[in-house]
Structure formats: structure tokens, C-alpha cells
Amino acid sequence: MNAAPLARRPLGCLKASLRQARQHRMFARCMATDADADADADADADPGLPTQQLPPPEHDFFRITDRKTKTLRTAFAVYPPTTIAGTPSIAAAPKNVLGSLHALQIAKMDPTGARTALFAKTRDAAKPGDVLMVTHRRGGEPFAGVVLSIRRRGIDTAVLLRNHLGKVGVEMWFKVYNKNVAGVEIVKRRAKRARRARLTYLRKPKHDMGSVEDLVHAWKKSRKVFSSGKGGAGAAGAKGKGGKAAVAGRKK
Amino acid sequence: MIQLKTMLNCIDNSGAAIVECCMVVGQKRHASIGDRIVVVVQKQRGALAEGMAASSSANKVKRGDIRHAIVVRTRQKVQRRDGSVIKFDDNACVLINKAGDPIGSRINGVVGSELRKKRWSRILSMAPMQA
Numbered sequence: 001m002n003a004a005p006l007a008r009r010p011l012g013c014l015k016a017s018l019r020q021a022r023q024h025r026m027f028a029r030c031m032a033t034d035a036d037a038d039a040d041a042d043a044d045a046d047p048g049l050p051t052q053q054l055p056p057p058e059h060d061f062f063r064i065t066d067r068k069t070k071t072l073r074t075a076f077a078v079y080p081p082t083t084i085a086g087t088p089s090i091a092a093a094p095k096n097v098l099g100s101l102h103a104l105q106i107a108k109m110d111p112t113g114a115r116t117a118l119f120a121k122t123r124d125a126a127k128p129g130d131v132l133m134v135t136h137r138r139g140g141e142p143f144a145g146v147v148l149s150i151r152r153r154g155i156d157t158a159v160l161l162r163n164h165l166g167k168v169g170v171e172m173w174f175k176v177y178n179k180n181v182a183g184v185e186i187v188k189r190r191a192k193r194a195r196r197a198r199l200t201y202l203r204k205p206k207h208d209m210g211s212v213e214d215l216v217h218a219w220k221k222s223r224k225v226f227s228s229g230k231g232g233a234g235a236a237g238a239k240g241k242g243g244k245a246a247v248a249g250r251k252k
Numbered sequence: 253m254i255q256l257k258t259m260l261n262c263i264d265n266s267g268a269a270i271v272e273c274c275m276v277v278g279q280k281r282h283a284s285i286g287d288r289i290v291v292v293v294q295k296q297r298g299a300l301a302e303g304m305a306a307s308s309s310a311n312k313v314k315r316g317d318i319r320h321a322i323v324v325r326t327r328q329k330v331q332r333r334d335g336s337v338i339k340f341d342d343n344a345c346v347l348i349n350k351a352g353d354p355i356g357s358r359i360n361g362v363v364g365s366e367l368r369k370k371r372w373s374r375i376l377s378m379a380p381m382q383a
Binding site: 143167169170203 | 325329334335336337338339340341342344360361362365380381382383
């Protein structure tokens with residue numbers, strides 16, 4: 001480095017030397033970060049690093065030191081597999097993870113348990129061949145129909161209803177735990193238990209039940225008779241029929 | 253799944269009884285409820301005795317006419333936003349003109365409520381029920 005450029009550009013030399021110094025410092029820091037994973041105790045021996053008097057935490061930190069305040073700034077922490085969010089978990093993860101998730105969701109969507117009970121595998125539950133009426137929260141006509149099949153899949157449990165609306169067969173799947181399904185009522189039970197789980201033969205013209213409108217009409221009429229004067233509102237009147245038509249999964 | 257050659261019932265009083273799909277309007281493979289198609293009238297309503305004068309006076313469309321139509325029922329299942337699914341036992345449509353107004357003045361039979369989402373409120377208001 002001769003004197004002439006130094007005289008003309010005195011800062012040029014300073015810049016180069018500063019760059020070198022910075023590079024050196026960065027290199028030193030990198031080495032320190034690499035090494036301090038195993039040697040946390042001699043961190044205070046290194047003058048480049050801030051001193052940490054606290055005991056080492058449970059988890060491994062990938063450390064970043066703040067350049068201005070010279071304090072430890074952690075980017076992220078790596079926890080051992082038995083801890084959740086910094087606290088050691090007491091219980092191990094459940095065996096049946098999906099099952100417990102479904103149970104959690106069902107408890108949330110059906111706090112009273114009425115919907116679960118209506119489509120459980122019990123004697124009182126709805127079965128294929130029964131006539132159900134599903135009421136929607138979003139207004140519209142309630143859809144009634146004979147149950148062709150019940151699809152039991154945890155929170156995705158659904159029921160397939162078939163009816164005739166103006167000479168045209170209509171089939172609808174309803175999700176049982178859907179909030180839009182305001183109520184499910186049993187209009188008529190099948191006289192004898194169906195010996196099939198899925199009554200797909202009811203689609204054939206020979207076995208087709210046709211419209212269930214008259215059944216629904218009769219049921220509504222009977223509900224009005226049994227309820228006390230005020231007109232059948234809700235399941236109170238339905239219960240009067242000796243438990244034949246019951247369970248409305250209504251909320252609010 | 254309405255596509256080329258699908259035969260549909262026409263459920264309005266335009267005079268067509270059975271129509272055949274000859275094109276699906278728009279960039280799609282199959283038409284579903286609420287989609288627009290082009291149809292050929294295959295069978296006229298009340299064309300039993302081949303009394304041409306009597307039938308054609310009431311009917312607005314003739315056999316062989318090419319018209320636009322809106323699908324209102326499909327055999328194929330249609331899933332809704334809330335997870336419920338609807339399926340009809342037949343394929344049916346309602347004839348419209350180029351502007352999108354229904355040719356008939358009445359609809360007999362149920363229509364799918366997907367029409368509301370696709371902005372066919374004229375057809376929905378004419379229908380006796382929707383499912």
C-alpha cells in the first residue's frame with residue numbers, strides 16, 4: 001500500500017482493514033456457536049460471547065446473540081420428544097389418536113349426547129327402515145324419508161334418507177353432527193327389524209315405499225293431539241306416544 | 253353428469269317432454285344442477301295422436317328444435333357445503349331462451365336448490381318445491 005492512494009483516499013484503507021476485522025469477528029462467532037453446544041460452562045471464558053450465569057435450560061437452544069445489547073436472543077428451541085411446549089408432558093400420546101380426536105369433536109358438536117344416542121347401535125336408536133324427519137336450521141322444508149343406511153364414521157356419521165317429492169325419488173345424505181341439522185325426529189319405526197344394514201332394494205320400483213308424506217302428516221296430527229292444547233312444539237308431544245316417536249336432537 | 257347424448261326430462265310447460273343434450277355451455281366436461289346446456293327437443297308433450305295442428309298451437313317448441321336449458325335435477329350426487337348430499341332419480345331440465353329467461357311459464361316437479369347458488373332465481377321462484 002503506497003502513500004499516494006492513501007493520501008487521496010484516506011478512508012479506503014480504513015474500509016479494507018475494517019472489513020477484515022469484521023470478517024474475523026464473524027468467523028470467531030461462528031466457531032463459538034458451533035462449539036458451545038457441548039461446552040456451555042466455558043461460555044464466560046470467551047470474551048466475544050455474553051456471559052450466562054443461569055443454569056442451562058432443559059431444551060437445546062440454537063443461540064443468536066443480539067449484536068447491540070449483547071444479550072442472548074434465541075431463534076428457536078429444540079425440545080426433547082417427551083415435552084410439549086416447554087413443559088414436560090405427564091401423559092404419553094394416546095394410542096388411538098384419531099379416535100380420541102373424534103370423541104373430542106363429538107363432545108363439542110353434541111354436548112347433550114342426543115345425536116350420538118339416536119344413531120348408536122342400541123334398541124332405541126334409529127335403524128334402517130325407519131322414517132325420519134330432518135329439520136334444517138337454514139329454514140326450508142324439513143326433509144322426511146325412509147332410512148336406507150346409516151354410515152357410522154365418528155364425527156362424519158351420516159344418514160341416507162329417501163323420499164318421493166312430486167313423483168320423483170329424492171335421496172339425501174345428512175351429517176348427523178352438523179350444526180345446520182337442527183333436529184332429527186323419528187316419524188315411524190319399522191314394524192319388524194330390517195335384516196339388512198343397507199336397504200338399497202328400496203330403490204327398486206317393486207319395493208319402493210313412495211312418498212312418506214302421509215306418514216309425516218299422520219304423525220304431526222297425532223303429535224298435536226297428544227300435546228296439551230298448545231300445538232305440537234318440539235319433542236314433548238312426541239314422547240306422549242309411548243316413546244314410539246322420540247328424540248329430537250334440538251339445541252336452542 | 254349431463255354430457256353429449258344425455259336424455260333429460262323437460263319439466264316446464266314449454267311443450268318439450270324429452271330433450272337430448274348436445275352441448276355443455278362453458279369449459280366443463282359435465283353439467284350439474286344449475287349449469288347451462290344446449291338441447292335438441294326429441295319428444296313433444298301431447299304428441300300422441302300426431303295431431304300437429306292441435307299440439308303445436310299450445311307448444312312453444314317443436315320436435316327438432318335446438319334450445320338452451322338449465323339442468324335442475326341429476327341422478328349424479330351433488331354435495332353441498334355442509335356435507336349433505338342430494339341425488340334425484342332422474343335427470344331433468346328447464347328450457348330457457350338465449351337471454352336466460354324460461355320459455356315455459358310453469359314448472360312441475362322438484363328442483364335442486366343449487367340453482368340459488370348459480371343465480372337462477374327465476375326458475376326457483378317458478379318451481380313448486382326445491383330440495
